[in-house]
Amino acid sequence: MGKFVGIFNQMMRSVLQWGNKLIGRGSGETKAQKQPQTKQANVDSRGREVISKGEDPVAKDVQKLESVLQEGVGKAKENKVAKGVVGRTRQIILSVFGKLKDMVTGTSSGGSGTLGKVVALLIVIALLVILVNFARSFYGRVGGNGEVGNGIFSDGPSPTPIQVVQTREPSVYADDEEILQLERNIGLLENNMNESSIRETRLNPPNLDFNISF
C-alpha cells in the first residue's frame, strides 16, 4: 500500500513539474539567475521551434512514466486481470501524453505552438480537478477511525431529532378546581394579549389639501 502511494506521489510530482515547465516556470531558478538565451533555437521548415530529444522535458517525463508503469506491470504479472488493466492503462496514458507532447512542440499538422500550450494547460488543470475530487471523495469515505463512512456528501435522509416528552404523574392538585380556573384565566389573558391591537389604525389624521390658491 505504501509503495503504491509512493508511486502515485511520484506521478503527481512529475505532472506538476511538467505543468510548470509548460507555462514557463523554471525549477527553482530566480530571476537574477536567469541567463538570457544565447543559443539559437532550432527551427524547422515552417519556422516552428524544434526541441531536440535530449532537452525535451516532456519526453523525459514520458520516459519516467513508462518506467513507473513498467514497474506496475511487473508487479501485476502474476494477476492476469491486473496485467490486462495496467497494460491498457499504460497504452492510454502514453497515447495521451504523446498527443500532448505533439501539441506543445507543434509537430502535429493542425496546431500552432502557443495554442497547443494553452490547450495542454487546460487539460492539465482538468486532470488536477478530477484528481482532487477523487482524493476528496476517497478521504471523505474513510472516517477518523479508519471506518468507511458515507463521505462528506452523503446521500439519504439525515435523522430528525425527536423530542421525547417526559410525562410526569399528576399531583393531587391536577384536578383542583381553583388551579384549573387559574390556568384557564391565564390562557384567556395570553390570548387577549396576542389578539389585542395597541395601535389604532383607523383614526390617523385625514390627509386634506389646505393649499388653496388661484
Add this chain to the structure above:
Amino acid sequence: MKILKRTKYLFLLFLLILSFSLFANNARSQEESQEENQEEVQEEKEDLDQTLRRYQESYNRYQDAHEDYFLARSQYLRFETLQSQEEAREATLQMLQRRDEVVINYLRALKAKLEDATNVNEENRNILSLRIDDEIEWYSEHLDRLPSAATLEDLVSDSNEARNRHRNIEPLAYEVLAFHSVGEVEAQHQKLLGLFSEVEEKLNEIRNEDREEYKLSEQKTQRIDRWLLESENRLIRGEGKQLEAMDMVNNSTNLGGYNNVVSTLREAIQYYKESASFLRETISETKKRG
C-alpha cells in the same frame, strides 16, 4: 261547610297566582335591566362604529369635491372667463364645505374613541374631550360662514383660516390615540396583576397545607418559587416600560411621538406575556407530581 272549603281553596289559588305573577315580574325586570345594559354597550359600540362610518363617508365625498375643484381651478386658470371663475368659486366652496365636514366628523370619531377607552385618567379624558369640543365648535362656525364668501379671494382667505386652525388637530389626535393605547395596555396589566395575586395566594395556601398527601416536596416548592420569581421580575419590567410610555404621551404631538409610545407599549406587553407564561409554568408545575 262546603262553601267554606271551596272559598279556602279559591283563596289559596288566588295567593299562588299572585305570588307567581310577582315572581315573574321580578325576573322580567332583572332581564330588562340586563338587556338595557347590553343595549347601552351595544349603543356605545354602534356610536363609535357609526361615527367612524360617517367620517369615512364624508372623506369620500370630500375627495370627489376636491377633484371637481381641481378641474374647475385648472379651467379658470386657463381660460379666465367669468363663467369659469363662477364655476371655480362654486367648486371651491363645495370643496371647502366638504373639508370642514371631514374635520368635524373626524373629531367626533376621535371623541367617541376617547369615551370608549378604558383605564384613562378621568381628568385627562375631560381635558381632551373639551379640546375636541372646542375644535368641533370652531369648524362648525367656519362651515356656516363659508356660503357668505362672494369671491375666490374670500374663499382662499377662509381656507387659510382653516389651515392655521388645523395645526391644533394633529397634536390633539395623537394625544388621544396615545392615551387610548396606554389605556389598553393598562387593562392587560390590571388583569395580569390580579391573576398574579390569585396564583400567589393559592400557592401560599398549598405551602401551609397540613395534610401529608397535599404537601409539596421542598424541591418542588423551590421550583415553583423560581417560576413565580421570574414572573414577578417580568411584571416589574413591564410596568417600567409602561411608565416610560406614559411619560412620553404628553410629547406625542405628532406621528413620530405616537410611534415611540406604541413601540414602548409593545415592549411592555411583551414582558407581560412572558410573565403570564411563567405563571402558567407555575400552575403546570403544581399540577405535576415530583
